[in-house]
Amino acid sequence: MREPVTVPVRAEHDYDVLIGSDLLDRLPALVGEGVARVFLMHAPALREQAAAVAGRLRAAGYQVHPHELPDAEQAKTIETAAGCWAALGQAAFTRTDVVIGLGGGATTDLAGFVAAAWLRGVRVIQLPTTVLAMVDAAVGGKTGVNTAEGKNLVGAFHSPSAVVCDLDWLVTLPPADLRAGMAEVVKCGFIADPRILELVESDPAAAMAPQGPVLAELIRRAVQVKADVVSADLKESSLREILNYGHTFAHAIEHHEQYRWRHGEAVAVGMVFVAELAHAAGLIDAALLRRHRDVLAALELPTRYRPGVWDELREAMGRDKKTRGATLRFVVLEGLARPTRLAGPDPALLAAAYTAVTGE
Structure with missing residues (x-):
């Protein structure tokens, strides 16, 4: 064995x-x-x-x-x-x-x-x-x-x-469930281990092969990212929040959809949302924003959400665990594998990020 x-x-x-x-x-x-x-x-x-x-x-x-x-x-x-x-x-x-x-x-x-x-x-x-x-x-x-x-x-x-x-x-495991799980793997690539992104980009099919060596390595790398973060901050007092990259918007989608969306599908859209937000705030360049869409699309994960429900999503995000009082807080990037927090972003930036995610 x-x-x-x-x-x-x-x-x-x-x-x-x-x-x-x-x-x-x-x-x-x-x-x-x-x-x-x-x-x-x-x-x-x-x-x-x-x-x-x-x-x-x-x-x-x-x-x-x-x-x-x-x-x-x-x-x-x-x-x-x-x-x-x-x-x-x-x-x-x-x-x-x-x-x-x-x-x-x-x-x-x-x-x-x-x-x-x-x-x-x-x-x-x-x-x-x-x-x-x-x-x-x-x-x-x-x-x-x-x-x-x-x-x-x-x-x-x-x-x-x-x-x-x-x-x-x-x-x-049904292919749709395997694919949805890959969103959390990709998340670890953006916040901490860019090698994950490179492995997906070089061969998306191999990344999705259940018994293949690439998926095994991707899982190992993603687990290592989480283990390192959790070991440094068990109770999410600071560093561990980075594991919620994309999750604030994702949880709002899940709640609004009454959990008919898979978690990983919502996280995929959530990562695009915060990438759009970071780009609008001048924290990341257009290339890193585009890389979010490209990597997720290569795995056939969603990168868009429907228009016309911003008020409902905004209300749901107000109940997110990272919110402090009335201040929304988002985990964003200021560069590849350089996560930070964006607290109380201008409502216009939030609305613009939502509009970008809807494709309107």
Whole structure:
């Protein structure tokens, strides 16, 4: 068995992100000794994978309690979390037991939040099955649920005890979901590691090949970017905000679309929006702005959004976690891999960026 790549993360407790193939047999060692019960949370589409995980853990002597969730963002509600806590109580889960999140970003977000609150914190192991979850949601310990007022407004910082990125899961991932996850990879290229952009630009098809070496390297590089940032700023007091590049506008889109858009699709448009904003503010040149559109288009990700809803999006952005009082704050670039913050931009610049994103 080929050894996986290990990316360490420093947090309230240190943990590793394992990246490789055929990693299921490593799971019992990660669960460890002194654990009686495992609560395995998964989406409906992953019943077969969940059965394989449960079988391996039961063979190692653990009691496994599978718990199927609603699909995608529908799972990220306080009602779904309450259902999980009820199941944990009925199964008599203790502080020495373990929660596992098997699935995409919504599942890992919810699993972390459920684990953070149960008995004021039990261990969680994340098994991300999508590119987006591998490079973003499962790493870093940000957990949460959505409310009617916005995305991820309720949550907690609760780091996993391990993250297992088994690239074999990606073989059955729908192409649209794989593509959407690449937006978070591209984000890491713009804010910290330009080599990511070069790999995508040189061969977009190879970047999208589930079992190919290029995608494996892209995932490793994106995980390393996030690990470096999280290790320096666990609770988003300053540096970690750069990981939200493109997310302020993206979350507004998701909220306005009632989460019918994939997160990565919204992030792609969100990155174009902040690139337009930075260009209008004189922070980046036209070439870097154009590179945003070109890289995302090469991966067949959206770069435009519909006109006529600016007021609704502006209101939604006012509830963003980076907002301070009535002051909107955006992560922008002042050059490639040089992220900064733009606080309280002129409303005319914001409107101009929106107009540019609509193509009008």
